[in-house]
Amino acid sequence: MTETVTPPTPTTAVSAIADPGPLGLAAFALTTFLLSAHNADLTDGTSAWLGFAFAYGGLVQLLAGMWEFRKGNVFGATAFSTYGGFWIGLGLYVRLSEPTAAKLGGANAESLVQNDLGWILLAFAIFNTYMLLWSTQVNKAVFGVFLTLEVTEIVLFIGNFSHSAGTVKLGGWIGLLTALVAWYASAAGVTNGMDNSRFSLPTGKAFGLKS
Numbered sequence: 001m002t003e004t005v006t007p008p009t010p011t012t013a014v015s016a017i018a019d020p021g022p023l024g025l026a027a028f029a030l031t032t033f034l035l036s037a038h039n040a041d042l043t044d045g046t047s048a049w050l051g052f053a054f055a056y057g058g059l060v061q062l063l064a065g066m067w068e069f070r071k072g073n074v075f076g077a078t079a080f081s082t083y084g085g086f087w088i089g090l091g092l093y094v095r096l097s098e099p100t101a102a103k104l105g106g107a108n109a110e111s112l113v114q115n116d117l118g119w120i121l122l123a124f125a126i127f128n129t130y131m132l133l134w135s136t137q138v139n140k141a142v143f144g145v146f147l148t149l150e151v152t153e154i155v156l157f158i159g160n161f162s163h164s165a166g167t168v169k170l171g172g173w174i175g176l177l178t179a180l181v182a183w184y185a186s187a188a189g190v191t192n193g194m195d196n197s198r199f200s201l202p203t204g205k206a207f208g209l210k211s
Contacts, residue, residue, distance in 0.1 A: 017067055022189030024064030024080035025145070029182035031057025031087055032149075032175055039156070039172025050091055057087035075138060079131055086124055093120070114160040121157035128153055140204025141185040148178040 034049035062084030068076035097116065102109040132146040152175045159167030188201035 017070060019189060019193050020064040020067035020071070020080070021073075021076055022186045022193065024061050024068070024076065024084075025182050025186035025189065027056045027061040027064065028080075028083055028145075029179045029186060031061075032182065033179035036152075036172045036175030036179060039175060040169055041172070047094070050094060053087040053091040058084050058091060059088070060084075061087065075131075075134060082127060090120070111163060114163055118157045118160035121153050121160065125150065125153040125157060136207035139206055141181070141188055142203070143207065144181045145178065145185055148174065148181050152178050 031049060031052045034052055037043050038047065038049055061080050065077050065079070065081030065084055068074075068080055093116070098113055101112045101116070105112045128146060128150050132143070132150050135143045135146045152171055155167060155174055156171035158164075159169075159171055184201070185203065188203050191197050191199045191201055192203070
């Protein structure tokens with residue numbers, strides 16, 4: 001007599017990590033807020049944003065990007081990893097390259113630094129443009145982050161290329177708005193992702209559907 005062996009029912013793998021998106025957005029928001037307050041001439045101290053560019057906006061946001069890879073979210077992984085790298089790179093530029101410009105440029109040092117920053121911001125504005133387009137397929141809160149960031153980067157690279165302190169200051173104010181929008185998207189991700197949460201924040205549906 002032959003026994004019939006029933007094969008085990010396959011189980012669906014469940015992700016072992018929580019959504020890293022709210023963390024990445026929070027890291028981006030806080031560091032953007034600090035630098036934008038500096039650009040808007042609201043701060044009286046030194047470069048308070050610099051340490052957080054390395055630790056929070058840089059390292060923590062980069063880690064959030066790596067965790068998004070683990071979850072299979074290519075948009076979040078690309079966005080957080082890139083802007084984590086942006087903050088680390090900007091911090092390194094300020095610590096390593098800017099002093100060299102000040103030493104070699106003499107009276108022209110500030111102009112050299114502004115030219116460098118203009119090219120850096122232009123490059124990231126190009127990246128941000130296609131991420132802005134693809135953010136329409138995520139939700140309106142995330143779209144708002146990339147939209148305000150796009151305007152911030154454009155105004156700042158124009159201000160740096162034209163050596164216009166007023167334009168850079170305007171970019172700082174728009175950057176503060178960007179930070180607030182990113183904080184909202186982060187807060188929504190936290191409360192909406194909690195089990196049995198008593199609160200929820202609207203994020204809006206995606207604008208377009210995938211074909």
